[in-house]
Amino acid sequence: MNVLLVAEYRDNKLLASAQELIGFARKLGADAQMFLVGSKAALPAFDGTIYLADASQYGEFNPEAHKSLLLGVIEETKPDLIVFSHSSYGWDLAPRIACSLKAAQISEVVDIADGAMVVPLCNAKLRRQVKSSTPVTVVTLQAGAFGAVEDSGGTAEVKEIATDAPSALSFEGYEAAEAGGVDLSKSEVIVSAGRGIGKPENVAMIDELAQALGGDYGASRPVVDSEWVEHNRQVGTTGQTVSPKLYVACGISGAIQHLAGMKKSEFIVAINTDRDAPIGEVADVLVVADLKQFVPALTEKLKAG
Amino acid sequence: MESKFKVDGAGTWYDTTDLAWRMNEYDEYAIEQAVQLKEQVGDADVTVLCIGSDRVKEPMKKALAMGCDRGVQVADDAVSGKEPFEIASIIATFARDKNFDVIFTGMQSQDRGSAQVGVLVAEMLNLPSVSTVVDFSYQDGGVTAKRELEGGIKAIVKLKTPALFTCQLGLNTPRYPTLPNIMKAKKKELLSIPVGDLLQADPRQQTTTVYFPEKKGGGLVLEGDVAELAGQLVQILKEKTSVLSR
Numbered sequence: 295m296n297v298l299l300v301a302e303y304r305d306n307k308l309l310a311s312a313q314e315l316i317g318f319a320r321k322l323g324a325d326a327q328m329f330l331v332g333s334k335a336a337l338p339a340f341d342g343t344i345y346l347a348d349a350s351q352y353g354e355f356n357p358e359a360h361k362s363l364l365l366g367v368i369e370e371t372k373p374d375l376i377v378f379s380h381s382s383y384g385w386d387l388a389p390r391i392a393c394s395l396k397a398a399q400i401s402e403v404v405d406i407a408d409g410a411m412v413v414p415l416c417n418a419k420l421r422r423q424v425k426s427s428t429p430v431t432v433v434t435l436q437a438g439a440f441g442a443v444e445d446s447g448g449t450a451e452v453k454e455i456a457t458d459a460p461s462a463l464s465f466e467g468y469e470a471a472e473a474g475g476v477d478l479s480k481s482e483v484i485v486s487a488g489r490g491i492g493k494p495e496n497v498a499m500i501d502e503l504a505q506a507l508g509g510d511y512g513a514s515r516p517v518v519d520s521e522w523v524e525h526n527r528q529v530g531t532t533g534q535t536v537s538p539k540l541y542v543a544c545g546i547s548g549a550i551q552h553l554a555g556m557k558k559s560e561f562i563v564a565i566n567t568d569r570d571a572p573i574g575e576v577a578d579v580l581v582v583a584d585l586k587q588f589v590p591a592l593t594e595k596l597k598a599g
Numbered sequence: 600m601e602s603k604f605k606v607d608g609a610g611t612w613y614d615t616t617d618l619a620w621r622m623n624e625y626d627e628y629a630i631e632q633a634v635q636l637k638e639q640v641g642d643a644d645v646t647v648l649c650i651g652s653d654r655v656k657e658p659m660k661k662a663l664a665m666g667c668d669r670g671v672q673v674a675d676d677a678v679s680g681k682e683p684f685e686i687a688s689i690i691a692t693f694a695r696d697k698n699f700d701v702i703f704t705g706m707q708s709q710d711r712g713s714a715q716v717g718v719l720v721a722e723m724l725n726l727p728s729v730s731t732v733v734d735f736s737y738q739d740g741g742v743t744a745k746r747e748l749e750g751g752i753k754a755i756v757k758l759k760t761p762a763l764f765t766c767q768l769g770l771n772t773p774r775y776p777t778l779p780n781i782m783k784a785k786k787k788e789l790l791s792i793p794v795g796d797l798l799q800a801d802p803r804q805q806t807t808t809v810y811f812p813e814k815k816g817g818g819l820v821l822e823g824d825v826a827e828l829a830g831q832l833v834q835i836l837k838e839k840t841s842v843l844s845r
Contacts, residue, residue, distance in 0.1 A: 304748070304752075305752075354754075355746070355754050355756070357727075357728075358727075380714075381749060382730075382731055382746060382747065382748045382749060382754075385706070385707075385714040385718075385730055385731060386718065386730040386731070386746075388715070389683075389714075389715040389718035389719045389722065390718060390722050392684075392715070392719070393718075393719050393722035393723065394722070396803075397803070398682075398684070398803035398804040399683070399684075399713070399715055400804060401683075401712065401713040401714055401715060402712060402713075402714075408807070410807050410808075414712065415613065415710060415711065415712075415809060416604055416613060416709070416710050417709060417712070418812070419604050419811075420604055420606070420613060420809055420810065420811060420812070421809070421810055421811070421812045422806055422808070422809045423806065423807045423808045423809075424804050424805065424806055424807065425804060425805050425807055426803065426804050427802070427803055427804060427805060428803045428804075434714075462727040462758055462759070462762075463727050463729070463756055463757070463758040464756065464757045464758070465754060465755070465756055466743075466755040466756065466757055467754075467755055468748075468752050468753065468754055468755070469745060469752070469753040469754075469755060470752060471750055471751030471752050472751065482842060483842050507842060507843075508842065509842075515768060515769075516768070518769070519768045519769040521772070525751070528751075531749055531750075532747055532748075532749065532750065532751050533751060539840055539841060539842050540836065540840050540842045560840070561836075561839055561840045563832065563836075568603075569820060569822075570603070570811075572812075574818060574820075575812070575818075576818075577818045578818055578819065578839070579818065579819045579820075579821060579832065579835055580818055580819070580820045580821070581821045581822075581828055581832060582820060582821065582822045583821075583822075583825055583828055584825075587825045588825050588828060588829065591825050591826055591828075591829040592829040592832060592833070594829070595829045595830060595833050596833060596843075
């Protein structure tokens with residue numbers, strides 16, 4: 295099997311997800327080549343050919359140019375599988391490539407089993423096995439699902455590529471993440487509120503529990519999007535990545551984006567009415583209870599010493 | 600659609616009976632943005648499209664009550680078996696001769712979560728598109744959009760309409776329909792088109808099986824009386840962590 299790995303580059307840096315793409319190729323035992331719109335100054339150690347376009351020329355985000363460049367490489371290398379990360383870059387570029395190639399796209403692959411790709415269904419509550427019926431297949435890989443190869447070794451052969459595809463879209467640059475008043479990455483204890491808190495008034499009980507534990511409170515994305523908690527307390531892929539000594543997830547179902555931000559915590563307690571919630575997969579202790587009763591009860595116990 | 604899931608009889612999807620159904624969350628942001636754009640430019644006409652059985656009429660009525668002008672149901676009782684390419688092809692076939700200036704979609708669905716359909720529709724229609732948008736502003740045929748990247752960073756993009764945007768959570772604050780608008784929505788047009796009139800694509804992938812993930816185990820599950828549970832947890836935290844020993 296011949297696979298083409300699509301690595302990512304942002305803010306003049308190669309993203310570490312390239313090592314996960316290499317890990318995936320190794321798991322398949324496939325011949326791998328890599329595509330990157332990036333820079334010669336930031337290449338991964340890779341035992342194969344890297345087809346490189348200059349990001350300073352084409353822009354780090356420029357769907358039409360990147361599509362044209364990648365299609366050129368696919369034409370030349372004729373891969374069976376084109377592999378992206380399931381990331382903001384992969385979400386954008388993978389369907390464009392699949393559409394041009396008339397190829398199936400299988401999104402957010404977490405495993406390979408029984409000759410099929412395994413993907414989550416219903417926010418990771420279920421798993422689904424999928425088989426492609428096209429000669430070429432596009433896949434996106436869930437972050438962290440395939441281990442990053444620490445020492446990928448080798449010096450890549452670099453082939454520079456170019457395109458003159460016009461672009462209807464202009465990339466104006468980046469806006470930095472909102473400056474946070476709260477740096478949760480330094481907290482030893484974090485108590486986080488999820489959608490299960492039900493209403494904004496209940497943020498107070500999460501804060502009280504956090505204080506009783508000598509920590510800070512955080513939140514999952516839905517709570518932040520509802521503006522119940524400010525963005526600078528969001529834990530997860532688009533918020534902060536934390537690893538406190540104790541993480542208490544209150545009413546958080548455990549979407550992969552949230553898990554990615556907190557699963558390295560030393561000890562994880564989840565409070566949830568649903569004992570099948572995916573947060574249970576990473577929790578050391580799952581308390582099956584209504585947090586609106588349990589959280590105040592726990593706070594009381596802690597205060598009583 | 601947030602309740603106990605079961606695998607269906609064929610073992611290739613989730614059982615759709617006994618579930619509470621609501622609008623796909625990402626689509627609420629798409630509808631809100633379309634209605635906000637209509638309010639901004641004044642002279643605009645908003646069509647909301649949904650593919651599915653008669654079950655989709657309820658969320659479509661909500662969309663009409665939020666401010667869309669007409670609804671189009673693509674009637675399909677077998678929608679859950681259709682893969683993203685087929686879904687996109689249905690939407691693109693519908694949209695091809697309508698000359699929409701702007702198309703908004705959710706960035707993904709809550710069940711399949713493929714994050715493909717919006718971008719595929721744009722590619723099929725040869726429209727420029729911006730995915731995972733968290734900020735949208737329109738002026739004189741031009742759009743400035745912000746895409747959400749990992750770590751909360753945003754990429755700023757400018758382009759001209761016609762164009763397609765896939766909407767990420769947090770793009771806006773979807774409104775609750777008011778009672779007068781719910782009444783008004785009852786008079787709005789709600790068309791139904793058989794899926795066979797629009798589907799011109801064959802599936803490119805098949806689901807072979809659906810199942811519950813294996814519990815990795817190791818975690819302790821506590822159930823019972825709340826006060827006792829609190830006591831048990833404090834004891835566990837004292838034994839297993841250092842955070843209560845200060």
